[in-house]
Amino acid sequence: GAGVSQTPSNKVTEKGKYVELRCDPISGHTALYWYRQSLGQGPEFLIYFQGTGAADDSGLPNDRFFAVRPEGSVSTLKIQRTERGDSAVYLCASSPGHNNEQFFGPGTRLTVL
Amino acid sequence: QKEVEQNSGPLSVPEGAIASLNCTYSDRGSQSFFWYRQYSGKSPELIMFIYSNGDKEDGRFTAQLNKASQYVSLLIRDSQPSDSATYLCAVNYGQNFVFGPGTRLSVLP
Numbered sequence: 001g002a003g004v005s006q007t008p009s010n011k012v013t014e015k016g017k018y019v020e021l022r023c024d025p026i027s028g029h030t031a032l033y034w035y036r037q038s039l040g041q042g043p044e045f046l047i048y049f050q051g052t053g054a055a056d057d058s059g060l061p062n063d064r065f066f067a068v069r070p071e072g073s074v075s076t077l078k079i080q081r082t083e084r085g086d087s088a089v090y091l092c093a094s095s096p097g098h099n100n101e102q103f104f105g106p107g108t109r110l111t112v113l
Numbered sequence: 114q115k116e117v118e119q120n121s122g123p124l125s126v127p128e129g130a131i132a133s134l135n136c137t138y139s140d141r142g143s144q145s146f147f148w149y150r151q152y153s154g155k156s157p158e159l160i161m162f163i164y165s166n167g168d169k170e171d172g173r174f175t176a177q178l179n180k181a182s183q184y185v186s187l188l189i190r191d192s193q194p195s196d197s198a199t200y201l202c203a204v205n206y207g208q209n210f211v212f213g214p215g216t217r218l219s220v221l222p
Contacts, residue, residue, distance in 0.1 A: 033210070042117075042201050042212030043157065056208035091156055098208070101147060104156040 002026070004094050004105035012111045013082055021077040021108045025094030032075050033095070033102060034067055036088040043091055049075060050098060082112045115140060115206045119213035127221050132189040134216050136202030139183070146178055146185045147203040150196075151215065157201055161187070192220045 005024040013019050025032050031050055035043035045059040049069045057067070064082075069075040079086055089109050093102035116139040126132045134148075145164055149157035163169045163176040163185065175188040185204075189196055199215040 035212075040214070042203075042214050045209045045211065048209055059209060101159045101162050102210070103159065104149075107156050 004092055004103055006090075006092050006105040006108050008108060009106065010109045010111075012113065014113050015082060015084060017082050017112075019079050019082055019110065021079075021090050021110070023075045023077070023092030023094075023105060025073065025075070025092070026103055027073075029094035029096050029103075030072070031095040031098050031100070031102075032069060033093045034075070034077050035091040035093065037091055037107070038088045046077070048098075055098075079110075082110075084112045086110060087112045115211045117202055117204050117211045117213035119200075119202055119216045121214055122217040123219050124216055125219045125221055126192050128192060128194060130192050130220075132192045132196065132218055132220070134187040134189075134200050134202075134218065135184060136186065136204075136213055137184045138202075138204040138211075140204070140206050141180070141183065143204045143206060145205040145210075146176070147210075148174075148176060148185075148187045149201040149203060149212075151199045151201055153198075160200075189218075192218075194220045194222050196220050 007022045034046040037043045048056045052072045064080045067077045089107040091107045093104045095102045147162045148160045151157045161176045163178045169176045173190045177186045201215045202213040
């Protein structure tokens with residue numbers, strides 16, 4: 001079956017702009033995670049959804065970051081007033097349930113100029 | 114402070130040898146432990162997970178968990194050049210997961 005997909009694969013934007021990153025999880029997976037990864041580092045947890053609700057958003061760095069999953073499937077990560085420090089690869093992962101193995105999408109490389 | 118520590122490497126082993134990768138974590142309450150492999154420019158892919166103390170084997174890979182000492186390791190037998198990648202250890206902390214910085218493994222032909 002299809003794996004986790006993310007769009008766009010690359011996004012270049014200017015400082016101060018708004019961006020949306022999309023994640024389409026594996027069908028039937030109830031858990032969805034967002035991470036960001038900088039070069040040479042492991043993925044950094046941002047937010048975890050169980051169904052439609054954000055079960056843990058403690059990793060969101062500040063209020064410029066927001067994520068939704070309105071129908072319990074596709075999720076969108078939204079970043080307002082982007083800063084150069086937001087540049088990273090944003091990874092989405094889905095899982096059949098919490099504490100189960102996670103399957104990662106290919107990521108979106110965000111570059112803020 | 115939620116921490117997962119790994120030696121950044123690089124760890125170099127000759128082809129056919131056993132590669133040993135280690136990971137320590139700070140929270141005794143953690144229940145789930147995962148090993149991922151990440152090739153350069155690609156996303157992480159799951160190798161193994163382990164929940165109970167002891168060893169778990171899957172093909173050339175063996176995960177070892179010692180909750181008392183708070184470490185988890187990954188052994189790769191008969192290492193191949195295609196195993197050259199960064200290996201990430203991930204540990205659950207409550208509702209979220211913390212990844213280590215990864216260990217870069219280089220298998221020399």
